[in-house]
Amino acid sequence: MCGIIGLTCIPGSTPDRPSLMVYRGLLRLEYRGYDSAGVASVSAESSRVVVLKGRGRIAELEGKYGFSKVDGFTIVAHTRWATHGAPIDVNAHPHTDCGTKIAVVHNGIIQNYRELRRELTSRGHIFVSETDTEVVPHLVEELYGKRRDIYSAFKKAVEVLEGSYAIALISVVEPDKIFFARKDSPLIIGLGNGFNFVASDIPAFLEYSRRAVVLRDYEVGYITPVSAFIEDLRESRPVDYTHRVRFIEWSIEDASKGGYAHFMIKEILEQPRALKNTLQGIEGDDGFRKAVDLLLNANRIYVTAAGTSYHAALYYSLLMQRLAGAQVVPFIASEHYSYEGVVSEGDLLIAVSQSGETIDSLVALRAFRERGAKVIALSNVIDSAIPRESHLALYTRAGPEIGVAATKTFTTQALALAWLAVSYALAVGRLTVSEAEGIRGELRSSPRLVSEIMPLIEDRARRLSEWLSARSSAYYLSRGVGLPVAMEGALKLKEIAYVHAEAYPAGESKHGPIALVSSGFPAVFVVPVDNYLEKLLLGNVQEMKARSAVTIGVAPLGTSLEDQLDYLLPVPRAHWALTPLTHTLPLQLIAYYTAVARGFDPDKPRNLAKTVTVE
Ligand code: AGP
Numbered sequence: 284m285c286g287i288i289g290l291t292c293i294p295g296s297t298p299d300r301p302s303l304m305v306y307r308g309l310l311r312l313e314y315r316g317y318d319s320a321g322v323a324s325v326s327a328e329s330s331r332v333v334v335l336k337g338r339g340r341i342a343e344l345e346g347k348y349g350f351s352k353v354d355g356f357t358i359v360a361h362t363r364w365a366t367h368g369a370p371i372d373v374n375a376h377p378h379t380d381c382g383t384k385i386a387v388v389h390n391g392i393i394q395n396y397r398e399l400r401r402e403l404t405s406r407g408h409i410f411v412s413e414t415d416t417e418v419v420p421h422l423v424e425e426l427y428g429k430r431r432d433i434y435s436a437f438k439k440a441v442e443v444l445e446g447s448y449a450i451a452l453i454s455v456v457e458p459d460k461i462f463f464a465r466k467d468s469p470l471i472i473g474l475g476n477g478f479n480f481v482a483s484d485i486p487a488f489l490e491y492s493r494r495a496v497v498l499r500d501y502e503v504g505y506i507t508p509v510s511a512f513i514e515d516l517r518e519s520r521p522v523d524y525t526h527r528v529r530f531i532e533w534s535i536e537d538a539s540k541g542g543y544a545h546f547m548i549k550e551i552l553e554q555p556r557a558l559k560n561t562l563q564g565i566e567g568d569d570g571f572r573k574a575v576d577l578l579l580n581a582n583r584i585y586v587t588a589a590g591t592s593y594h595a596a597l598y599y600s601l602l603m604q605r606l607a608g609a610q611v612v613p614f615i616a617s618e619h620y621s622y623e624g625v626v627s628e629g630d631l632l633i634a635v636s637q638s639g640e641t642i643d644s645l646v647a648l649r650a651f652r653e654r655g656a657k658v659i660a661l662s663n664v665i666d667s668a669i670p671r672e673s674h675l676a677l678y679t680r681a682g683p684e685i686g687v688a689a690t691k692t693f694t695t696q697a698l699a700l701a702w703l704a705v706s707y708a709l710a711v712g713r714l715t716v717s718e719a720e721g722i723r724g725e726l727r728s729s730p731r732l733v734s735e736i737m738p739l740i741e742d743r744a745r746r747l748s749e750w751l752s753a754r755s756s757a758y759y760l761s762r763g764v765g766l767p768v769a770m771e772g773a774l775k776l777k778e779i780a781y782v783h784a785e786a787y788p789a790g791e792s793k794h795g796p797i798a799l800v801s802s803g804f805p806a807v808f809v810v811p812v813d814n815y816l817e818k819l820l821l822g823n824v825q826e827m828k829a830r831s832a833v834t835i836g837v838a839p840l841g842t843s844l845e846d847q848l849d850y851l852l853p854v855p856r857a858h859w860a861l862t863p864l865t866h867t868l869p870l871q872l873i874a875y876y877t878a879v880a881r882g883f884d885p886d887k888p889r890n891l892a893k894t895v896t897v898e
Pocket of ligand 1: 690
């Protein structure tokens with residue numbers, strides 16, 4: 284996820300210097316990405332676009348380049364969350380054409396950039412970055428050379444792109460226009476008096492304009508200082524947007540959360556998009572094929588992480604054992620010394636870390652490398668320490684996660700690890716091609732499945748959380764592949780609602796834990812789609828009910844436990860391998876609503892940091 288802002292204005296018509304307005308707007312988009320940033324500008328007499336950009340936070344780059352002091356009356360700017368290419372100066376946006384007469388900022392993933400780059404290079408275009416975005420200015424430059432009309436060239440270029448994009452383009456050819464296109468990544472027009480904005484999100488221009496037009500997929504067009512032109516790319520007809528102008532009443536702070544009360548609930552609800560972007564990344568990245576090769580040549584396979592990421596790691600080990608018949612040893616990263624005695628050359632470690640900076644996981648990785656093991660990293664932050672120190676880096680594309688509690692990064696980790704396990708199982712012949720494609724097909728539908736959950740459970744989860752907020756402890760129980768999900772649910776309730784919660788295998792209750800159960804004790808069951816486990820869990824539910832516990836179940840639609848449970852949170856029925864994708868959102872929601880009911884701020888839980896860089 285990245286942040287884009289563009290402003291075009293009549294000189295003298297703006298309340299502040301245009302570049303200052305853009306700079307202030309860019310700062311408000313920093314929650315969307317912050318590993319590098321840049322600005323490009325043009326004026327009526329420009330022969331080339333001026334571009335200032337580099338690695339680092341926006342305020343740091345302001346000190347270095349003076350973004351807020353750039354001349355020009357048509358300006359675009361970008362703050363990056365790297366998806367293709369490390370966060371280094373040349374990969375920062377804006378990107379330009381060979382003649383530096385066009386500059387582009389982009390948010391999204393251009394899936395066919397490799398072949399476009401190959402074709403353009405073969406026709407003499409010189410590329411300087413590793414990004415997918417850089418194909419856009421070169422494509423427009425080439426098409427403009429033939430059509431001699433920049434908007435026609437821009438539209439044709441957009442038609443060629445596959446994937447997701449929010450694009451803003453400026454040129455010396457028509458210096459008072461900002462051309463835009465939108466598909467799958469947000470882009471909004473902000474209407475001013477004598478000036479107009481285009482931006483990824485409303486906070487970027489809210490200080491200067493409260494009249495917004497939210498662009499829709501396949502809409503392209505341009506803004507001038509006094510007008511906006513929008514058309515539908517598929518039908519090549521102008522769009523009458525006057526009825527779509529919305530007056531925004533939010534405060535700036537609220538607007539940064541997209542109108543949500545907290546980043547955590549925003550990120551819980553962003554999971555369909557995070558999963559979609561991660562899928563695009565997985566299918567466009569040959570790193571997953573290389574990872575299977577490393578797995579096939581490994582003696583022993585280990586997987587390590589901390590916190591929520593450890594739950595994803597444990598899930599991966601269970602999946603590999605059940606799907607692929609492969610022994611994978613999961614361990615908590617801070618306990619790495621317990622395993623070093625058995626690690627040798629030829630072993631393989633998978634290190635899972637959203638931030639890519641968790642010191643426990645980094646130390647475990649280094650210890651295993653010292654003993655000759657190869658390392659694969661799975662991270663959400665390109666070029667962070669753990670991917671950098673690994674032999675192979677795989678990425679989720681959840682976008683920045685601002686809430687301290689991991690939500691969308693957990694489900695995107697599960698998606699990536701499931702894809703890896705299925706690919707390995709196919710490679711070793713434990714899955715046929717049709718079986719593997721069947722599960723991959725369900726993984727591809729995970730964005731839709733997750734988007735179906737909220738309507739099923741929102742009211743129930745809210746009511747249940749009101750009740751749970753008065754409890755002091757809870758059990759989270761499951762079996763098999765449901766266990767990592769139960770562990771994740773228990774961690775969420777602890778870390779943001781401060782209600783003690785313990786997860787353990789449901790079969791263990793009678794070996795001690797059930798002694799703690801008295802009337803009204805919450806017992807949350809995660810019920811995977813698995814007939815055998817469902818029967819066993821039915822017995823565990825009855826065990827708890829016999830002790831007057833309150834039984835809560837996250838279970839697939841049509842479960843046999845339905846009439847046994849005191850509370851049911853139904854989820855879409857899918858392959859058991861998708862359990863973390865289908866069963867986690869209700870547990871995240873319960874923790875979130877319980878925290879709010881108890882008067883806590885879910886975004887800033889006490890004693891916790893988003894990334895733990897101390898051992
Ligand atoms: C989970 O909600 C917490 N934020 C924490 O447990 C986190 O998962 C853990 O610190 C690992 O972080 P990482 O994925 O960035 O390595």
